[in-house]
Amino acid sequence: MKTILNIFKKSLLYILIFTVISVAVDLWRTRDFTSSESPTTHAMTISGNLIDLNTVSQDKPVVVxxxxxxxxxxxxxxxxxxxxxxxxxVVAISASSGEARRVQAYLDSHDYQFENINDPKSQISSRWNLKVTPTIAIVENGQIKNITTGITTPIGLLARLWLL
Structure with a gap:
């Protein structure tokens, strides 16, 4: 019984350490964001839909x-x-991934259904001052409410959305 309890305690400790490190890395990587206002993003998705990120985020949060x-x-x-x-x-922005038809073929081959804006020269990413992929921003009412970079878990992402 003590062995199981020790394993449980160590597991909780590792989860806590991982969480603290993850939050610290996110804070460090987002230090370049001097404003919480999201950069204006009007663009056409690969499927031909015009997206205005600030308008879409007025009704409910948008995961960028x-x-x-x-x-x-x-x-x-x-x-x-x-x-x-x-x-x-969800509005995805594929940075430096080539022509739109190449990105669409990638999306189709993985059966991904989200809206995607192709950013072949990373112009949108540059306006957002991003240096790391993947980066996930949660935008609500035109304001960046949360940003995370690197690998994130479904639970971590849902927690960010629920805590808005």
Missing amino acids: YFWATWCGACKFVTPTINWLSQYYN
């Missing part, structure tokens, strides 16, 4: 997902984003 087809960490995060898109507004 910056990713790339070549990004290794994105391979772990994108399925979560795809699942989340069934319940929340």
